[in-house]
Amino acid sequence: MKRMLSLCAAALCLTLTLTPTALAADFEPAVPNAKVCYPTAIVRGDDGTELKKIYDLSPEDDPAGIPRSDFRQDGFHYTLTDLLKQELPENESRQHTEHISVESAKKDMESVLALLPQEREFITDDGLMGTLTLRLDTVQVEPSGYGSSTKEITTKRSYPNLAEQDTQYLPKTITENGKTLTLTDIQWQTDNTANLDGYAVADRYTAVATYSGSATSSYVKGYTVTADYAGTVSRIALNRVRYVAIFEGTPIQPTEPAETPATASAFRWSYVLIPIGVVAAAGACVGGALLVKHRKENADEEDTE
Incomplete structure (x- = not known):
């Protein structure tokens, strides 16, 4: 009987000792x-x-x-x-080219070069730094945008020696430098007078006509200047x-069906259910041994009586 109890107790202790170790093995650091x-x-x-x-x-x-x-x-x-x-x-070093872009209000080279110093300090994205020199052959100037403006145009035309002050003798529109202008005003002047019954009567006129219109022109708003700087960049390793x-x-x-959440859950529970089953079996073993012992003691007491 004592031997049976010892075996059951040993099984219980072995189960409680090995289970945590098996669980921790999956998380052991390298x-x-x-x-x-x-x-x-x-x-x-x-x-x-x-x-x-x-x-x-x-x-x-x-x-x-x-x-x-x-x-x-x-x-x-x-x-x-x-x-x-x-x-x-x-010491790490290499050749590096940096492409730059600046805005300029003018396109003449003097104005452009004023925006581009001969040398510039640069730091690359990976931490190398150095002094780069402007490459003049890479300088380019391009318009960055256009605008438009509209202005009024006015001109005058004279039409002399007209018999009457009548607009039918005047053109209603004219063309000036490729633009069409419209008649907007007339000033009449007397060129000659005739004596009629002792009165001076004008018989010739000059029309001073004013024509107006508008002209729209485009202009460059500014310029984009691009250029390359080249040279050696370096750094000291830390x-x-x-x-x-x-x-x-x-x-x-793939040798097995993909693991589903249900099977994964069952797999994890096995770490817990198996030790519990072993503990329960050990408990049943101990309980059975105690019951047998108790019955034997009762039988011995009855024989004694």
């Missing part, structure tokens, strides 16, 4: 007690068979924190094949060490 490092860039091959994670670490960072575990992504299973260490250069983790990817071949 490198214990190391601060996790995060990549500064991830480069994936076009076919997905290779993936590189780039880490730029300072001397204080421990490369042991670089994750090395397998993972799945975009239908591939990735496994670490190599971890390379690269010392970043102390004591960094680069690590490149290379992972090899293999396509994941």
